[in-house]
Amino acid sequence: MKTISCMNIDSETLYSFGAEDKNYKTGDTIYREGDNALYYYQIVTGKVKQNNYNEEGKEFIHNILGEKQSFGEPMIFLEKFYVMNAVCLSPVEIIRLPKNNFIELLEKNPKLSMELNACLSQRLYFKAIMLQSMSSQNPILRLKGLLDYLKSYHDGDCEHCFHIAFTRQQLANLIGLRVETVIRTLKKMEKQGNLKIDNRKILY
Numbered sequence: 001m002k003t004i005s006c007m008n009i010d011s012e013t014l015y016s017f018g019a020e021d022k023n024y025k026t027g028d029t030i031y032r033e034g035d036n037a038l039y040y041y042q043i044v045t046g047k048v049k050q051n052n053y054n055e056e057g058k059e060f061i062h063n064i065l066g067e068k069q070s071f072g073e074p075m076i077f078l079e080k081f082y083v084m085n086a087v088c089l090s091p092v093e094i095i096r097l098p099k100n101n102f103i104e105l106l107e108k109n110p111k112l113s114m115e116l117n118a119c120l121s122q123r124l125y126f127k128a129i130m131l132q133s134m135s136s137q138n139p140i141l142r143l144k145g146l147l148d149y150l151k152s153y154h155d156g157d158c159e160h161c162f163h164i165a166f167t168r169q170q171l172a173n174l175i176g177l178r179v180e181t182v183i184r185t186l187k188k189m190e191k192q193g194n195l196k197i198d199n200r201k202i203l204y
Contacts, residue, residue: 007042007069007070007073007115007116007119008042008068008069008070009042009070009105009112011042011044011095013105013109013112014042014095014097014105015095017097017101017102017104017105018097018098018101019095019096019097019101020095020096021044021093021094021095022093022094022095022096023091023092023093023094024046024088024091024092024093024094025088025091026088026089026090026091027087027088028087028088028092029085029086029087029088030048030086030087030088030092030094031072031082031085031086032082032085033052033081033082033083033084033085034081034082035081035082036081036082037072037075037076037078037079037080037081037082037099038098038099039072039096039097039098039099039102040070040072040073040076040096040097040099040102041070041071041072041086041094041095041096042068042069042070042094042095042096042097043065043066043067043068043069043070043071043092043093043094044067044068044093044094044095045067045091045092045093046066046067046088046089046090046091046092046093046094047064047065047066047088047089047090047092048064048065048066048071048086048087048088048089048092049061049063049064049065049086049087049089049170050062050063050064050065050071050084050085050086050087051084051085051087051173052083052084052085059173060173060176061170061173061174062084062174064089064166064170064174070119071086072086073102073116073120074120074123076099076102076103126149129145129146129148129149132145133145133146133175134175134176139177139181139182139184139185140185140188140189142175142176142177143171143175143177143182143185143186143189144189144194145175146171146174146175147164147195147204150162150164150204151204160195160196160203160204161203162203162204163201163202163203164201164202164203164204166202168182168183168186186202
């Protein structure tokens with residue numbers, strides 16, 4: 001299954017350019033909003049969320065990343081600080097490559113550079129989908145926009161077979177709704193036949 005963040009470089013290639021393994025515990029912060037962008041990160045196992053908080057302390061989740069997904073690279077090229085946090089949702093094993101080594105890797109591997117361009121384009125597409133759906137006041141349209149996007153990168157076209165591996169709170173934080181609203185909206189969508197809820201699992 002393809003997902004929001006798609007870059008996945010062969011581990012031996014990363015190690016050959018000076019990458020190292022890093023292990024984190026659940027709740028650990030890999031980097032914070034405002035930190036310098038120093039590394040390319042690639043997840044071996046575990047899940048990481050990218051988030052920040054508004055002035056009232058409400059969390060907004062930008063992304064949830066899993067095995068074989070990468071993060072941190074856009075800020076490398078912009079030479080800017082991180083605009084969000086990266087927090088471990090589970091024990092996480094990561095391969096990280098220093099910024100200068102990562103740039104050297106891309107210069108010596110044009111094919112990987114093209115793959116990165118495709119990955120970054122996919123992320124821009126995701127942001128455009130989210131901005132369009134979040135402009136609606138209708139919670140069903142907001143939630144459907146997110147679920148349609150997630151399923152569009154799932155192999156196969158079967159009905160109600162794609163497991164949305166997000167909690168209700170994570171869905172709420174991704175689209176800027178209250179968790180109570182998401183719960184009610186999911187139930188309404190189930191009644192309309194748009195999805196199934198089986199033992200609390202959302203099947204879309």
